[in-house]
Amino acid sequence: MMKNGGGGGGGGVASPIVVLSVVFAASIAIVFVLGYFSDRANGFGSFYSGSEAELKIPRVELVTAAARTRNDESRAVLSSEFSSKFKPTVRRRTNNKLEQGLARARAAIRKAASIRNKSVIITKNDILSSAIYWNPSAFLQSYKEMERRFKIYVYQEGEPPIVHDGPCKDIYTSEGRFIHEMEHGNNKFRTSNAQAAHVYFMPFSVTWMVKYLYKPNTYDLTPLKVFASDYVKLISTKHPFWNRTQGADHFMLSCHDWAPHASRGDAFLYNTSIRVLCNANSSEGFNPQKDVSLPEIHLYGGIVNPKLISPPPSNTSRPYLAFFAGGIHGSIRPILLKHWKGRDSDLHIYEYLPKDQDYYDSMLRSKFCLCPSGYEVASPRIVEAIYAECIPVILSDHYVLPFSDVLRWDVFSIQVDISEIPRLKEILLAVSEDKYMRLKEGLRAVRRHFVLNQPVERFDMFHMILHSVWLRRLNLRAR
Numbered sequence: 001m002m003k004n005g006g007g008g009g010g011g012g013v014a015s016p017i018v019v020l021s022v023v024f025a026a027s028i029a030i031v032f033v034l035g036y037f038s039d040r041a042n043g044f045g046s047f048y049s050g051s052e053a054e055l056k057i058p059r060v061e062l063v064t065a066a067a068r069t070r071n072d073e074s075r076a077v078l079s080s081e082f083s084s085k086f087k088p089t090v091r092r093r094t095n096n097k098l099e100q101g102l103a104r105a106r107a108a109i110r111k112a113a114s115i116r117n118k119s120v121i122i123t124k125n126d127i128l129s130s131a132i133y134w135n136p137s138a139f140l141q142s143y144k145e146m147e148r149r150f151k152i153y154v155y156q157e158g159e160p161p162i163v164h165d166g167p168c169k170d171i172y173t174s175e176g177r178f179i180h181e182m183e184h185g186n187n188k189f190r191t192s193n194a195q196a197a198h199v200y201f202m203p204f205s206v207t208w209m210v211k212y213l214y215k216p217n218t219y220d221l222t223p224l225k226v227f228a229s230d231y232v233k234l235i236s237t238k239h240p241f242w243n244r245t246q247g248a249d250h251f252m253l254s255c256h257d258w259a260p261h262a263s264r265g266d267a268f269l270y271n272t273s274i275r276v277l278c279n280a281n282s283s284e285g286f287n288p289q290k291d292v293s294l295p296e297i298h299l300y301g302g303i304v305n306p307k308l309i310s311p312p313p314s315n316t317s318r319p320y321l322a323f324f325a326g327g328i329h330g331s332i333r334p335i336l337l338k339h340w341k342g343r344d345s346d347l348h349i350y351e352y353l354p355k356d357q358d359y360y361d362s363m364l365r366s367k368f369c370l371c372p373s374g375y376e377v378a379s380p381r382i383v384e385a386i387y388a389e390c391i392p393v394i395l396s397d398h399y400v401l402p403f404s405d406v407l408r409w410d411v412f413s414i415q416v417d418i419s420e421i422p423r424l425k426e427i428l429l430a431v432s433e434d435k436y437m438r439l440k441e442g443l444r445a446v447r448r449h450f451v452l453n454q455p456v457e458r459f460d461m462f463h464m465i466l467h468s469v470w471l472r473r474l475n476l477r478a479r
Contacts, residue, residue, distance in 0.1 A: 095195060102198070105145035106474060112141035128459075129445035131438075132411050139406045143459070146470040152189050153197035154182050155235050158204060162212060162227065166205035169302040171380060174278060174294050174461075175255040177452050179203050181462055186455060189466060198473050199249050199274070200241050204231055206254035206262045221258060225265030228252075232266040247273040248290075248476055251469055254278070255296055257376045260285055274472050276465060278378040283398040289475075292468040293402040295450055295461060298380040304451075307360040308387035314440055321346040321428055322393065323366035325353040326381075330374040332395050332418055339422050347425060363388040367436065368414070368428050370395060383450050386412070389443045391436070393428070395421065403449060403464050405471055412442030 115137040130136045158164060164183055166176030182190060182201055191197055206224065213223040236242035242250060251274035252263065259277050263270045270285065280286045280293035328334050328351055340349040348366065353359055363369055369385035370393045377399035385392040392413040394401075401409050409415075416427055431439075448457075449464045456462040 098196065098198065101149050102474060105142075105149060108145060109138055109142045109474075113138040129441075132408055132442050132446050133406055134408055142406075142471070142474075143463075143467055146467055147188075147458075149198070150189055150466065150470050150473075151191040151193075151197045152182070152199050152201055152466075153191055153194040153241075154201045154203055155239075157234050157238065158231065161205070162208045163204045163231075165208060167207050169299060171296065171298040172207045172255040172278075173297050173299040173302070173452070175205060175207055175253060178253055178276075178462065178465060179205060181456060185462075187462075194239065194241060197241075199251055199469060200235075202231060202235070202250060202252045204228070204252065206256040206259040209262060210256060210258060221261045224258060224262035228262045228265035228269060232269055242268075245272075245476075249473060250274065251276055251292075253294065253465075255294055255378075274469055276469065279376045280400040280402075281377045281398050282400050286400060288400050288405075290472055291400075292465065292472065293400045293404070294378075294465065295383050295402040296378040296380045297383045297450070297452060297461075299452070304387065305360050307358075307364065308384065311387070311389040312364060314389070314437070314444075318365055318367045318390075320348050320362070320366040321425065322368040322370055323348045323362045323390070324370035324372070324381075325350040325359060325362070326372075326374070327351065330372075330376075332372045332397070333374060335418065335421050336370065336372050336395065336424075340424060344425060360384075360388065363390045366390050368393050372396070373399065382413075386443055386447055386450050389440055391439045391443070393424075403468060405468065407446065407449070412439055412446050414439070 113135055116135070128136050128140060133139050164179070166179040167173065168176035168180060181187060182203060194200070204227070209224045209227055213227060214221070215223075232242065232247070247266075247268040250269075252259075252269065253276035254262070255278035256262075257279050260270075260275070260279055260281075263273075263275055269275075272290070274290055274292060275286075276292040276294050277286060278294045278296040280288075280291065282288065286293075324336065325348075326333065328337060337349060337351055340347050341351060342349070348362060349370070353362070363384065367390065369381060369388065369390035371379050371381040371385060372395035373379060377396050379396075382392050382394065394409075394413055394415045395418060397418060401407075414428075414431070416424060420427060448459050449461060451457075451460050452462065453460045
C-alpha cells in the first residue's frame, strides 16, 4: 500500500544520463554455503551439512502454539523458507585470494558454531549475553571475521543530494546515517581498491529521490525507478564489477517505504542484489535469503530523546500495562483502536495523545509498548520501545524482523497475532513476572545493536547492518 511521499517541493535535480544497456556475459551458478543462525537443536542450526553445503534458511517464527498448529505464516517472522526463484549466476571472480579468505572465514565460523558458551567474553568489561543470540560463539566469530576481512567499495558516480547524501534527522535516519558513515566515517571497511572489495555499495538515497523527483499526490513512482535503472546502467557500463555477478555482490540501502518500488527499476537490482530495507515485507518481494531488514529509527533533530538515553532502574514502577498512540492508517491499527481505544484503564491506547501527556513518559511508565504496522510493516516504535525498556509487542503481518539471522526476538519481545487483538489484555496479563523480568534483561542486552553512534562503536547498529550484508556475501561463492 502506498502513502503520499510528500516533500516534493525541492528544486529539480536532473536524472543521470541514460547509457547503453549491458549484455550480461554467460556465467556459472552460485553455490549457497552459509546457513542462518537459527536452529533450536544445537543453538546455531545446520550451519553446514556436508563438505560443500548449500544455504538452507530454516523457518523461525514468533508464533503461538495454536498458530503453529494451523500453519499460519502471515505474521512477523525471523526468517522463512521461501520457495525462492533467486537463481542468479556469476562469473568466476578473478581474485582467488579474496575467495580463499572467505573460505577460511566460513571454516572458522563453522568450527565456532559447535561451541556453546553461557556467555562470550569480548574484553574484560564487555560481555555478550548468550540469551539474545541463536549461537553467541558463532556470531562472535563471524563478527570478528567481518572486522578482519570485510571490504566495501563505494561507487563515486552520481551527485548530491540524491547520491552520496541522505536524511539524518527524521523517520528515515537509518538511511542517511549509514550513507554518511560510509562516505565520511572513519571506519575500516571502506576500500578505494575496487578489486579488493567483497561488496559494492550504491550510495543513492530513495528518500531524496522522493523529495526531488517525485510529484506530490501523483503516486507515480516512475521517476524513482528510472533513476535506479540509470544508476545501474551507469556503473555497469563504467565498471566491470556489476556484470560479473549480475549485481549479486552489490547492495543498496533505504528506509523509505517506496524503496522496494524504486528497486524495480532494474530487474537484477530487485531480484539479485542485496537490498537493505526498512520495508521488509516478505509478501511484497522482500527475500531474506538475500535482502536485509533495516531497523527504522526516528531521531528528532538527529538525536535520541534524552528521556530514552538512560531508562529508569528495572525495579521502577510501571503503572500502565500497555501503551500506544498513533494515527489510524494501514489495516492493523484500526483493529487495535476499535477494540481498545478508551476501553480499559490498564491499556492506554490513543489515536492522538492527550496534550497533557508526553509520549516518551508514557512509554517509560508502561510495561508493554504496542508496535502495530501502519501503511508499511516497519515501525520506529520497536526501537523506541527497546530504548525505553518497554517490552515491544509486535503486531504485524509478513514483517521480517531486523538482524533475526543472529538475534532471538522471542527473548526481548512478544508477538500477538492480529486475530488475537481482542484478547490483547488477557495475553499480556498472562506474562509472568519472571518472564517479564527476563524480557527486560533481553532488552538491556540487545539495546547496543540498535544504537546509532557517532563515531560508530563495535556491535552498534552500523556494524550490525554490515554484519547482515557480510552474511549474505558469505552465502555467495563462485565455482
